[in-house]
Amino acid sequence: MHNIHKTRFLAANYANLQGLKAVPVGLLLLLVVLWADAQSGPARDLSLPLLLSLGAGLLLWAVERYYRARFGRVERTPRQKRMELFLGVAGSALGLGAFILDVTLRLPFSLIGLVFAAAVAAEYLRMQWYAPGKYLLPLSLASFLILLAVSVLPLLGAGEWWLRLGLRAQLYGVLVVAGAVTILNGLVGHWYFVRQLPPGEA
Numbered sequence: 001m002h003n004i005h006k007t008r009f010l011a012a013n014y015a016n017l018q019g020l021k022a023v024p025v026g027l028l029l030l031l032v033v034l035w036a037d038a039q040s041g042p043a044r045d046l047s048l049p050l051l052l053s054l055g056a057g058l059l060l061w062a063v064e065r066y067y068r069a070r071f072g073r074v075e076r077t078p079r080q081k082r083m084e085l086f087l088g089v090a091g092s093a094l095g096l097g098a099f100i101l102d103v104t105l106r107l108p109f110s111l112i113g114l115v116f117a118a119a120v121a122a123e124y125l126r127m128q129w130y131a132p133g134k135y136l137l138p139l140s141l142a143s144f145l146i147l148l149a150v151s152v153l154p155l156l157g158a159g160e161w162w163l164r165l166g167l168r169a170q171l172y173g174v175l176v177v178a179g180a181v182t183i184l185n186g187l188v189g190h191w192y193f194v195r196q197l198p199p200g201e202a
Contacts, residue, residue: 019192139189
């Protein structure tokens with residue numbers, strides 16, 4: 001029975017369990033934020049961010065090919081496609097709004113960090129909605145708590161903690177942590193994915 005539940009979980013959440021897909025996204029976020037933090041005044045030359053975006057796109061394409069060649073593909077149901085479209089649009093709108101508010105207001109917490117934390121929780125709940133399985137609960141919980149913590153550190157008395165990382169603003173600090181968590185989440189998520197497969201398939 002356990003194997004039946006595990007197989008159902010892997011099949012229903014196949015695309016969401018391919019953790020290496022998160023690595024190019026996390027790397028791009030991390031490197032672009034570090035580039036922005038190093039700028040003095042308005043950036044005039046955007047060639048480096050554009051090259052980084054191109055590199056991340058190529059890396060993501062290579063990861064897609066790796067998963068398809070190594071593990072095959074599972075067709076998503078119409079319900080999954082509708083859910084992912086809705087969450088993608090809603091998440092993008094919330095992220096953009098949070099980013100604008102973080103840039104324009106001097107809040108003692110980070111809205112964009114809270115959006116990242118909420119995205120981790122939403123991703124886990126989405127996988128549970130497709131097919132229950134607690135295989136990624138420790139990883140999702142750790143990622144959620146890290147992002148939540150860095151978002152509210154000033155409220156807890158740790159003001160300007162980002163200066164200890166050599167960064168100039170709270171927004172940069174939160175985004176650097178979000179990028180690092182995304183990369184780590186992807187690597188560990190891939191390890192979980194492979195570990196859940198039968199030995200021959202893994």
